[in-house]
Amino acid sequence: MPSDIGVPTSLAAVDGPLPPQQADAVRALHHAAARHDRVPPLSEQPLLWLSDDEAPVVHLLASLGPEQDAAAPAGTDAPLVGYAQLDVGSSTTVRAELVVDPAHRRRGVARALLARAAQEAERVPGRRLQVWAHGDLPAARATAKAVGMVVVRELLRMAVDVTEHPPAPARLPQGVEVRAFVPGQDEEAWRRVNARAFAHHPEQGRMTSADLRAREAEPWFDPAGFLLAERDGRLLGSVWTKVHPPGDAPDGAPGEEVGEIYVVGVDPLAQGLGMGRALTSLGLAHLRDRGLRTVILYTGAENAVAVHTYERAGFTRTAVDVMFGPPAAGSPPHGTPLVQVNEHDTTSSPDDATMGT
């Protein structure tokens, strides 16, 4: 624990599930911060992992009071003032989310949690610490800067009301025809085009036929909302949509089903012909015809072409998540914001977030 903590604060690291009392204390801290900051600090996966005995995580608990025995933190009654969850399931990165009680901020609690998280990452040579911050709050930016971390990824959530912004008619290049995906037939062609379209995207570009089949087995999968654009039988691009049941997605009214443009991909050979715009329109029209009003998507903020395409279709930004990490070798020192595509987080960011790009 660093010596610059201004209040008596202790830090305990717990491998494995938290005892119910401590898990409840973390949830209470999460809710207090969400009310204060107007954005939930922990995403769904870390909340689920609080009491999951299979979760590949380390819990860091910062409490008021004297130093505790880190090996036996359970049962402490000291008030919890900060919490970080470290996802240690990868050999290359430790992903973290953290929250400090609004009543105990600016006292070095986050610094202490981040210092301990960095130690954890360094236990494996070359492993990097990456911290997700939801809502792009000034305090999170300032804290990251104070500890020498920079923005390594920004993820936008965008939304459109298709009753206010009806999808433009899709103008496809000559000879291009659209049909629905056929399960059992189109997987391999789609996977190949997807890999080319997302060649620079480590997560989406690596999607295998098995990954695709796993999604086909999901209750939301509907081939009628998965459209392929072909010329002379050759696949050039696709739009894949998804429908969230009420309460499952942000940005909808209570009780409302919400649509999502889940993946739009165009073969690099066919890019620049207006296919991305046309496929987005077709996806939106499909969702509107299903009776939906709100459609969301997730995209990397650095993907200027995608953001521009979605803004033209009426989407506006509704949220941003920021990932902080150490500066890349040779980059400017401390705190200079860098935006670059990094490894996609499938656990602590919104549902398959970067697939909307």
Ligand SMILES: CC(C)(COP(=O)(O)OP(=O)(O)OC[C@H]1O[C@@H](n2cnc3c(N)ncnc32)[C@H](O)[C@@H]1OP(=O)(O)O)[C@@H](O)C(=O)NCCC(=O)NCCS
């Ligand atoms: C971001 C957060 C974790 C900071 O917690 P904290 O315990 O208040 O942070 P610390 O006291 O350790 O601050 C470390 C340094 O960050 C900077 N900092 C933190 N909050 C700041 C703010 N609101 N304005 C300006 N600088 C700030 C300062 O340089 C601070 O040092 P100082 O207090 O000596 O000036 C807290 O605001 C929070 O829980 N926010 C919601 C969740 C979140 O955004 N998590 C992601 C964090 S990357």
